[in-house]
Amino acid sequence: MLLYGYYRSSAAYRVRIALNLKGLQAEHRFRHLRRGEQRSVDYLPTNPQGLVPALVLEDGTALTQSLAIVEYLDETHPTPRLMPADPVQRARVRAFAQAIACEIHAVQNLKILSRLRALGHDDATVNAWAHDTIAEGLAACEALIAQESGPFCFGARPTLADLALVPQLYNARRFNVVTTAMPRLLAAEAASLAMPAFSEAAPERQPDAE
Amino acid sequence: MLLYGYYRSSAAYRVRIALNLKGLQAEHRFRHLRRGEQRSVDYLPTNPQGLVPALVLEDGTALTQSLAIVEYLDETHPTPRLMPADPVQRARVRAFAQAIACEIHAVQNLKILSRLRALGHDDATVNAWAHDTIAEGLAACEALIAQESGPFCFGARPTLADLALVPQLYNARRFNVVTTAMPRLLAAEAASLAMPAFSEAAPERQPDAE
Numbered sequence: 001m002l003l004y005g006y007y008r009s010s011a012a013y014r015v016r017i018a019l020n021l022k023g024l025q026a027e028h029r030f031r032h033l034r035r036g037e038q039r040s041v042d043y044l045p046t047n048p049q050g051l052v053p054a055l056v057l058e059d060g061t062a063l064t065q066s067l068a069i070v071e072y073l074d075e076t077h078p079t080p081r082l083m084p085a086d087p088v089q090r091a092r093v094r095a096f097a098q099a100i101a102c103e104i105h106a107v108q109n110l111k112i113l114s115r116l117r118a119l120g121h122d123d124a125t126v127n128a129w130a131h132d133t134i135a136e137g138l139a140a141c142e143a144l145i146a147q148e149s150g151p152f153c154f155g156a157r158p159t160l161a162d163l164a165l166v167p168q169l170y171n172a173r174r175f176n177v178v179t180t181a182m183p184r185l186l187a188a189e190a191a192s193l194a195m196p197a198f199s200e201a202a203p204e205r206q207p208d209a210e
Numbered sequence: 211m212l213l214y215g216y217y218r219s220s221a222a223y224r225v226r227i228a229l230n231l232k233g234l235q236a237e238h239r240f241r242h243l244r245r246g247e248q249r250s251v252d253y254l255p256t257n258p259q260g261l262v263p264a265l266v267l268e269d270g271t272a273l274t275q276s277l278a279i280v281e282y283l284d285e286t287h288p289t290p291r292l293m294p295a296d297p298v299q300r301a302r303v304r305a306f307a308q309a310i311a312c313e314i315h316a317v318q319n320l321k322i323l324s325r326l327r328a329l330g331h332d333d334a335t336v337n338a339w340a341h342d343t344i345a346e347g348l349a350a351c352e353a354l355i356a357q358e359s360g361p362f363c364f365g366a367r368p369t370l371a372d373l374a375l376v377p378q379l380y381n382a383r384r385f386n387v388v389t390t391a392m393p394r395l396l397a398a399e400a401a402s403l404a405m406p407a408f409s410e411a412a413p414e415r416q417p418d419a420e
Binding site: 049069075101103115137 | 304
């Protein structure tokens with residue numbers, strides 16, 4: 001397998017964690033987002049969205065969208081399971097991950113912040129947009145798992161929810177979001193980062209880190 | 211079951227189609243998005259994100275995030291199947307739906323456009339933001355299914371991908387996006403809207419339509 005990523009991409013970070021948890025090897029290639037390499041003509045056939053990650057399988061099939069890639073890896077390499085067996089819990093895990101992927105990350109990623117700059121906004125306004133998006137979004141995520149047992153988002157083992165949460169909390173700190181009112185999220189993050197599969201997937205540990 | 215929705219919400223529209231395809235009845239309640247009813251204190255316990263849809267099950271469990279709700283309905287009421295059996299095709303269907311939910315809809319929905327207005331942008335700038343987001347995103351979606359057989363996004367029957375596509379094309383027209391270079395998307399839409407399950411879920415057919 002071949003994974004196209006970028007060290008600071010939250011979405012690529014999710015897939016790196018999944019590969020590590022399942023003990024899967026992939027060749028890593030990098031597309032430098034700030035240089036626009038994800039929109040190069042040689043890469044667009046792999047991911048027409050011009051985004052990372054993309055996971056290219058042995059037969060050449062390219063899979064896109066990090067949450068879909070993680071579920072594919074979970075279905076084809078089921079040990080350890082990243083999705084609960086119960087349909088209601090599966091739905092809640094997916095909803096938590098989608099709340100991060102759709103309403104937080106997609107609204108505060110590099111592409112959106114670049115569009116805001118192109119509209120003439122200064123650093124303060126752009127950073128406030130990212131900060132507010134993350135702060136409001138994570139507060140809702142805290143509420144979504146308030147009744148779940150820990151230490152992970154949904155119980156005693158990591159799920160897709162934790163794979164989405166850890167990269168988003170990394171982003172939260174880049175934008176100085178105060179997380180003290182999010183004890184469940186912080187507990188899930190601490191339990192996750194105690195596992196090498198998570199800590200070794202961190203942006204600063206990647207070969208393309210700057 | 212109880213579905214909280216809004217006639218023009220793309221995300222609620224996806225769930226309405228799924229309920230119709232599976233012949234499931236739900237009591238419909240409405241949260242008027244332009245009046246902010248989705249952020250009322252009586253609703254936030256149901257969906258801490260302050261968004262529609264939310265599907266409340268018979269035991270009171272509230273499910274959120276439309277794609278997670280549709281997969282839940284598909285797992286618990288498997289006829290007709292909305293997800294392919296093959297893991298690679300499942301991943302491609304999920305990726306297509308997430309490309310719409312994350313990179314298009316989440317970036318051009320009412321909430322984001324309201325934030326742009328609050329930053330001082332006029333109608334022309336706000337509408338251009340929505341237009342460009344949809345046009346670029348749907349062009350990528352066209353490429354994602356270019357090699358798939360039709361008439362639906364992924365083959366001879368509707369999947370989660372079509373449930374995401376039809377509401378997004380509805381939005382595309384609201385923002386005057388030219389779709390003539392998207393023949394596969396238009397074919398999938400036509401095949402979908404020929405089915406009462408899709409056409410009866412349309413915004414203008416809902417009791418809260420204005």
